[in-house]
Amino acid sequence: MVKAGVRYGAELRKRARDVDRQRSARYPCPTCGKDSVKRKGNSLWECRSCGSRFAGGAYSLTTATGDTARRSLEGARGAKR
Numbered sequence: 335m336v337k338a339g340v341r342y343g344a345e346l347r348k349r350a351r352d353v354d355r356q357r358s359a360r361y362p363c364p365t366c367g368k369d370s371v372k373r374k375g376n377s378l379w380e381c382r383s384c385g386s387r388f389a390g391g392a393y394s395l396t397t398a399t400g401d402t403a404r405r406s407l408e409g410a411r412g413a414k415r
Contacts, residue, residue: 363384
């Protein structure tokens with residue numbers, strides 16, 4: 335069962351379960367490439383291997399908005415060259 339104790343609806347419990355899985359998962363480090371980035375606090379992520387710290391999403395290392403912004407910046411950088 336979910337730690338937060340979500341009640342009254344299977345769909346809400348499923349969403350809470352998915353968020354808990356995202357929050358506790360390990361993510362690949364953008365610096366060293368190892369799957370060792372863990373959540374340290376709200377929007378604060380740290381690589382256990384190289385010690386790099388990142389600001390990211392509250393429950394996952396990246397957000398959909400952040401991915402879109404990164405792609406548009408990469409596209410703009412490529413157009414200048």
